[in-house]
Amino acid sequence: xxxxxxxxxxxxxxxxxxxxxxxxxxxxxxxxxxxxxxxxxxxxxxxxxxxxxxxxxxxxxxxxxxxxxxxxxxxxxxxxxxxxxxxxxxxxxxxxxxxxxxxxxxxxxxxxxxxxxxxxxxxxxxxxxxxxxxxxxxxxxxxxxxxxxxxxxxxxxxxxxxxxxxxxxxxxxxxxxxxxxxxxxxxxxxxxxxxxxxxxxxxxxxxxxxxxxxxxxxxxxxxxxxxxxxxxxxxxxxxxxxxxxxxxxxxxxxxxxxxxxxxxxxxxxxxxxxxxxxxxxxxxxxxxxxxxxxxxxxxxxxxxxxxxxxxxxxxxxxxxxxxxxxxxxxxxxxxxxxxxxxxxxxxxxxxxxxxxxxxxxxxxxxxxxxxxxxxxxxxxxxxxxxxxxxxxxxxxxxxxxxxxxxxxxxxxxxxxxxxxxxxxxxxxxxxxxxxxxxxxxxxxxxxxxxxxxxxxxxxxxxxxxxxxxxxxxxxxxxxxxxxxxxxxxxxxxxxxxxxxxxxxxxxxxxxxxxxxxxxxxxxxxxxxxxxxxxxxxxxxxxxxxxxxxxxxxxxxxxxxxxxxxxxxxxxxxxxxxxxxxxxxxxxxxxxxxxxxxxxxxxxxxxxxxxxxxxxxxxxxxxxxxxxxxxxxxxxxxxxxxxxxxxxxxxxxxxxxxxx
Amino acid sequence: xxxxxxxxxxxxxxxxxxxxxxxxxxxxxxxxxxxxxxxxxxxxxxxxxxxxxxxxxxxxxxxxxxxxxxxxxxxxxxxxxxxxxxxxxxxxxxxxxxxxxxxxxxxxxxxxxxxxxxxxxxxxxxxxxxxxxxxxxxxxxxxxxxxxxxxxxxxxxxxxxxxxxxxxxxxxxxxxxxxxxxxxxxxxxxxxxxxxxxxxxxxxxxxxxxxxxxxxxxxxxx
Ligand SMILES: Nc1ncnc2c1ncn2[C@@H]1O[C@H](COP(=O)(O)OP(=O)(O)OP(=O)(O)O)[C@@H](O)[C@H]1O
Ligand SMILES: [Mg+2]
Numbered sequence: 022x023x024x025x026x027x028x029x030x031x032x033x034x035x036x037x038x039x040x041x042x043x044x045x046x047x048x049x050x051x052x053x054x055x056x057x058x059x060x061x062x063x064x065x066x067x068x069x070x071x072x073x074x075x076x077x078x079x080x081x082x083x084x085x086x087x088x089x090x091x092x093x094x095x096x097x098x099x100x101x102x103x104x105x106x107x108x109x110x111x112x113x114x115x116x117x118x119x120x121x122x123x124x125x126x127x128x129x130x131x132x133x134x135x136x137x138x139x140x141x142x143x144x145x146x147x148x149x150x151x152x153x154x155x156x157x158x159x160x161x162x163x164x165x166x167x168x169x170x171x172x173x174x175x176x177x178x179x180x181x182x183x184x185x186x187x188x189x190x191x192x193x194x195x196x197x198x199x200x201x202x203x204x205x206x207x208x209x210x211x212x213x214x215x216x217x218x219x220x221x222x223x224x225x226x227x228x229x230x231x232x233x234x235x236x237x238x239x240x241x242x243x244x245x246x247x248x249x250x251x252x253x254x255x256x257x258x259x260x261x262x263x264x265x266x267x268x269x270x271x272x273x274x275x276x277x278x279x280x281x282x283x284x285x286x287x288x289x290x291x292x293x294x295x296x297x298x299x300x301x302x303x304x305x306x307x308x309x310x311x312x313x314x315x316x317x318x319x320x321x322x323x324x325x326x327x328x329x330x331x332x333x334x335x336x337x338x339x340x341x342x343x344x345x346x347x348x349x350x351x352x353x354x355x356x357x358x359x360x361x362x363x364x365x366x367x368x369x370x371x372x373x374x375x376x377x378x379x380x381x382x383x384x385x386x387x388x389x390x391x392x393x394x395x396x397x398x399x400x401x402x403x404x405x406x407x408x409x410x411x412x413x414x415x416x417x418x419x420x421x422x423x424x425x426x427x428x429x430x431x432x433x434x435x436x437x438x439x440x441x442x443x444x445x446x447x448x449x450x451x452x453x454x455x456x457x458x459x460x461x462x463x464x465x466x467x468x469x470x471x472x473x474x475x476x477x478x479x480x481x482x483x484x485x486x487x488x489x490x491x492x493x494x495x496x497x498x499x500x501x502x503x504x505x506x507x508x509x510x511x512x513x514x515x516x517x518x519x520x521x522x523x524x525x526x527x528x529x530x531x532x533x534x535x536x537x538x539x540x541x542x543x544x545x546x547x548x549x550x551x552x553x554x555x556x557x558x559x560x561x562x563x564x565x566x567x568x569x570x571x572x573x574x575x576x577x578x579x580x581x582x583x584x585x586x587x588x589x590x591x592x593x594x595x596x597x598x599x600x601x602x603x604x605x606x607x608x609x610x611x612x613x614x615x616x617x618x619x620x621x622x623x624x625x626x627x628x629x630x631x632x633x634x635x636x637x638x639x640x641x642x643x644x645x646x647x648x649x650x651x652x653x654x655x656x657x658x659x660x661x662x663x664x665x666x667x668x669x670x671x672x673x674x675x676x677x678x679x680x
Numbered sequence: 681x682x683x684x685x686x687x688x689x690x691x692x693x694x695x696x697x698x699x700x701x702x703x704x705x706x707x708x709x710x711x712x713x714x715x716x717x718x719x720x721x722x723x724x725x726x727x728x729x730x731x732x733x734x735x736x737x738x739x740x741x742x743x744x745x746x747x748x749x750x751x752x753x754x755x756x757x758x759x760x761x762x763x764x765x766x767x768x769x770x771x772x773x774x775x776x777x778x779x780x781x782x783x784x785x786x787x788x789x790x791x792x793x794x795x796x797x798x799x800x801x802x803x804x805x806x807x808x809x810x811x812x813x814x815x816x817x818x819x820x821x822x823x824x825x826x827x828x829x830x831x832x833x834x835x836x837x838x839x840x841x842x843x844x845x846x847x848x849x850x851x852x853x854x855x856x857x858x859x860x861x862x863x864x865x866x867x868x869x870x871x872x873x874x875x876x877x878x879x880x881x882x883x884x885x886x887x888x889x890x891x892x893x894x895x896x897x898x899x900x901x902x
Contacts, residue, residue, distance in 0.1 A: 119734055124694040165735065165881075198881070200697075237695045241800045253697060253800040263798065275798025277692045351692040545753045550782045552750035552775055608764055 023048075025058065025095040025104060033058065033095060033107065042179070045105065058095060059181070060105035068192075070094065070103040075187035076180070077106075084155060085109055087148040088177040111176050114168035117145075121231040127357035127616055130171065134358045135233075135333045135343075136323050137173060142232040143316045144175040149225045150309035152177075153218045158184040160194025160216045162201045162224025164231075184216050191215055199254040200238060201227050205301040207258035222306035226295035229312060233288065234279050235354050239264060239296055246271035262296035264289070270297075277351035284342045285335065287315050330623060331359030353620060360619030363626050370520040370625055374513060377636050381509055384643040388502040391650045393491045393657055396484065396665035403670045405677030408469060415464040419457055426453035466679070473674045480668035487664055491657030498650045502643060509639040516632045523625045527618060535607050542605045543573035543598070555593045560586060564594075572598045696738040697800035699880050700757060700790050702783040705768065706810035706841075707748030712770035715811060715841060715863055722865030723765035729873035730760035736873070737761055739802075739880035743786055747779035748772045757790055776810060777818030780852070783808075784824050787834050802879055804834040807872065808853070809860075813845035822852045829854040839868065839900070858893060858900035867899035 023035040035058055036049035045061040065073060073094050080090040091106035119125040120141065126133060145167060152159060159166075159177065166179045184194040195211045203223035206214065230239045242263025244250030251259060261272040266282040266289065274281075282289040291307040300306050307315075319335060326332035326341040332355055334341050347353055429450030436442040461467065548561055548570060567583055569575060575598045580591045703723075707716065723744075731737050737760045744755040744765075749772020755763065787804040794801045806825075825836045838849045838857040849857035860868060875890045893900040 116734065118696075118738075122694060122696065122738055123692070124690075124738060125734065127693075235692070235695065237798075238697070238800060241695070241697070242798045244795065250795055273798075275691070275695070276796075278798075346692070352690055354692065541756075545756050547753060550745075550751040550753065550778060552772075552778075604767070606767075 025060075025097060026099050027093045027095060027107065030099055035060070044181075049110075050107070055110055056092075056107050057089075057110040058105050058107050060095070061103075064097075064101075065094075065103040072185065072192035073103055073106055073181060075192060076183070076185055078187065079155065079157065079185060081155075084151065084157075087151050087175075088180045088183075090180045090183075106181060108180070111168055111178060114170045114174075114176060116165045117141075117167040117169050117175075117228065118164040118231075118236070120169050122236045123352075123354045131357035131616070132361040134331060134355055136320060138232045139316055139320045139323075141169055141173045141175060142229045143313055143320070144173060145228055145232070146225065146309045146312040146316065148175050148177060149221060150313065152183075153221070153309060156186055158194065158216045158218055159221050159224070160184045160211075161196045161198065162221060162228065163198035164200075167228065199257075202254070202257070203301065204258045204260055207254050217303070218308075219301075219304055219306050222308065223295060223300070225309060225312065226292060226306065229288075229316070230292060233285070234281065237275070237278055239292065240272070242272035242274055243276075244271060245273055260296065260298045260300075262292070265293060265297055267293060268297045277346055277349050279342055279346070284338065285319055288319060291315055328627075329353070329355070329359055330362045330627075331355035331357070356620045357616045359623045360616045363619050363623045364615070366626060367523075367622060370523055370622075370629060374516060374636075377633060377640075378513060381506065381636070381640055381643060384640070384647055385502060385506045388499055388643075388647050388650055391499070391647070391654055392495065393488060393654060393661065396661055398665065398669050398672075401666060401669040403666070403673045405673040406670075408466065408678070412464070412466060412469055415460055416466055419460045419465050422453055422457035422460060426450060426457050429453050470675075470678055473671065473678065477668070477671035477675050480664060480671045484661065484664045484668050487657060487661050491653070491661070494653050494657070495650060498646055498653065502646045502650070505639060505643055505646065509636055509643075512632050512635050512639070516629055516636075519625050519629050519632075523621060526621050530617065530621070538607060539602070539605055540573055543601065544571045546572040546601050548572070548575075548594070551597070553593055553597050555587070555590045560590055572601050691797045691799055694738050694759065695799060696735075697802060697880075698794060699736075699740045699802045699805070699876055700743070700787060701740060701805040701807060701876060702743045702745055702786055704779050704783050704806060704808040705744060705746045705754075706774060706776070706808075706812065707746045707768045707770050707772075708774040708812055708815075709748065709771055710774075710812055710843060711748065711841075715865075716768055716770045718863045718865040719809070720765065720768055722869040723768075725866050726869035726873050727760055727763050727765055729870060730763075730876070733873075733877050733880075736877040736880045740873075740876045741790075743790075745779055745783050745786070747775050749775075751775055751779045751782055753782070753786070757786070773815040774810070774812045775816040776808075776812075776814035776852075777816045777821040780806075780808070780818070780821035780825060784821075784828060784834070787828075803832060805876070806834055806836045808836070808838045808849075809841065809868075810838075810849070811841035811843045813848050818848070818852065825852060826854050856902055858902065861899055861901055864899040868893075871899060 025033045025035070027033055034051035036051045038046055038048050039057060040047045045059045047057050047059045050056045050058055073091055076091050077093055080092045084090060085092070089108040089111055091108050093107040094103045095105040095107060096102065097104045115129060119129045120133070121138065130137070148167075149159070161179065161182045166177055168176045168178055170176075182194050182196050185192050193211075193213065194216050195213075197206070197211050199207065201224040203220050206216075206220060227239065230237070238253065239262055240253060240256040242256075242261070244261075250256075251261070256272065259270075260268075261270040262268070263270065263272040263274050264278075264281040281292065291311060294300060295306045322335045322337065323333045324336040326334060326344060328341065328344055331353070332341050332343040334343065343354060353359065429446055429452075432442065433446040433450055436446050548556075548564060563583060563585060564570070567579070569579060569583075575594050577591075577595065580586060580594065705719065711719070726742075730740050730742075739759075741757045741759055742755065742763050743753065743757045746752050746754045746766075746768060748770055754766040754768070783806045787806065790804070791801065793799075828834045829836055835855070836853045837855060838853040839860055840846050840849050840857055841860045841863070844859070846857055846859065871891065871893050878890075892898065894902050
């Protein structure tokens, strides 16, 4: 049963079963881990056997990297009918729908972003290209026959259904999946139909659309025509491409989908060529090479989104289309990527701020220390200015004049005895007196004293003015420093609050999950569709008119407001609710999944990053203020020094005056 | 704080075409004891089978409506990963007519939701399992089932457990009702999930040739 023969008559032993399909089961080969065998449910017909033999000759080293083509046929007895085939084993690859489906991607490929999806689309195009180069038509393109590795490489399986040409004839592909079947083949039997690369290219375009547009089908949209919406295969048959920019197809894109023409104009043009009327004409659809080029260009134009680590989008767009979808109410379709990038980075929310904060504290301290120094006269050394020689001379002359005046006064007294002298003496004494007075008053020491004292007063006043002006100017800058520091202190407090807020969000999410599970559970129990003793249909209608439709809506207060409801009906309803509620079991298995926790974490980490940035720029503005402070201080300090020197001089000048 | 939906129920996260299926389960008093516990067991197998198939887990949507004393939506439409088989208990009479009506309504509403969201879908299934006869008015429900089947709005399957009134089931469904052999609920649900797995791989709208359950080692007899 598990023993087969290859065409050269060698024994082939089967091992473990790996998978099964509509046409056969797939097994390991004992003794060769690189190969597998597919054993058909029914032995191959002559025609099939001929095709399989032809295929084994096509399996070049090169093609085998892209497709698990049959490399040998198997028979049960040395000369029996073909019972199966041998082909290379594909390891660690998953069906492509587990990648393009966001729901599966977040658990199967949590770290893969849009760039990866585009990359895989390129690889799919490359596989199609190499088969088409070899005149092989895939025929049965579908979500299960294309396998993808975590490195993004793509391999085709189920290759025995390929359409190949050999021995001057065509061996057709007789199967297909409608979602991937072009309009011109819809509703047609695959038996005897010769498939073309143009047909394959429809399937390729569908796969690429699935990869780029989050698993959406290009023909699944909101029907705007009259009557029942056509089922998917009818929509394909009628060319109702839902994302067309140019053609009216009576099909609109579903809510929360990418705006294909705006987001990727170059690819949108290719999609139009693949999906709209005219695409059925020979060689009308974009070739695998065309797709490859356009996808590569798109990939090269990707840039990361500033708001969400997990988002990538073309750099010619002003805003992130994934963020836009979220604003429309869609979930974050790359939440797992964001989450993956922040996984286990919770600690960063707690990280010490000391390193950032210390310089700020230092700056603030330095700013508050930055005051004008009191001028100290002690250390100033000055020599008093001597009294000018001229004044000294005037002073001695005035002394002489004074004496003369006194002499004249004596003469005046003597004129008692000699009256005629009275006139002369009077005149002379007045003359000397006035002279003396004038000399003394205006050209003597007194004016110098006055001058020096005034200079002293003035210089001290100037000193005071400078001191207070400087202090005022410094104070106003220091106030700015304090204000800035206060702002930064708030930022710091906010950063320190992120961790507890993150925790609170997680707790809330947990609580909410239990609450929402219960609410949904109660809401799923309709009063209308339940038989409750003592509550008849009429009463149910009354309840409905009060908006009470499910177990969730029932509570004493709301029921109390309804007239015409007997006490017994009221308690029957509440009992019913209680009975239902009792059956509710919280499903703790649905604990917060990593993705969801990390999505929240990513948000907080981003906030922390922003706020650390704010601290950093706060530091430079503090530095700026501090420099200004120092500059103002040194300016005033210099002027004060000059003024102090002057005051000290003035003081010395005053002190040096004779008594 | 905004919420991230979980699982595969969100259309943006999972735009795969849907195979909606309402399980219409009789939980009247007569099902008490072994039948109900076998039924519960069957539901668990059903879930596990669907979850194990990565494509079917995204495409098949189950809802459970029970009737026993009253009609209850034990579970609204959900994909398999978020389907937690309710632990059913048997009690009360058999309001089968009301239950069928509700299932038809639910299927209709679900289709509206798919359309509004641009989600393709396969023909819905209503799968009735009962061990008795309706204790309420059921003729109008039967009328709706025939209409629905004729207009291909849904496929209606009826399975009678030992004691079921097969005559009424015949009038209730256009398709020949099947009779469960013994209490082979597990085999029944295994078959159901297999059938739906193949449906979920077929083309929406296509008639899928189902595996015949009435073979000698199948779970059903006609
Ligand atoms: N080359 C391979 N290496 C490893 N596993 C394989 C390989 N080919 C097929 N398988 C496994 O076997 C399963 C069935 O294979 P395949 O699709 O070729 O069978 P089938 O009977 O033609 O199926 P279908 O009904 O899709 O036509 C695949 O889903 C896969 O899991
Ligand atoms: Mg096959």
